Amino acid sequence: MRFTIRHDDDTPPFEQVRRQVVDAVASRTLAPGTRMPTVRALAAELDLAVNTVAKAYRALEADHVIETRGRAGTFVAATGDPTTQEAQLAALAYADRVHHLGLDRATALALVESALDAPR
Structure with a gap:
């Protein structure tokens, strides 16, 4: 920026x-x-x-x-309510780890989608 x-x-x-x-x-x-x-x-x-x-x-x-x-x-x-703030910080930590591992954006997003779709 x-x-x-x-x-x-x-x-x-x-x-x-x-x-x-x-x-x-x-x-x-x-x-x-x-x-x-x-x-x-x-x-x-x-x-x-x-x-x-x-x-x-x-x-x-x-x-x-x-x-x-x-x-x-x-x-x-981090902005918003406490839940949103925690999610933003978790997303940042994930993004940092993905960059460190050298994964591309498409793979990283596919992994998140798969995790979100997994039954709980």
Whole structure:
């Protein structure tokens, strides 16, 4: 996901960053569990002050859009009710494992469909 800043816009840069992240999460362009760029990296990419991006990240964290996991970094937070959040985290863990194993998307999805269709 590429973020952009319109310097001719009356909206402050931190709010432009915040709004773009919120919109990307809402449209599922940024999925739960997606690692966000570091504050310094995003500031350099957008040619903004580090404090500007940090302000946007603090606002996003206060709104539970992103979460910081210490040294592991900042990630898009799971959203929705607790059941949906747990399912999103399980899906992320599955996707990480599938990538690690080198499985292609079609195989991974077929395995999920088979598991969901199995009698319980």
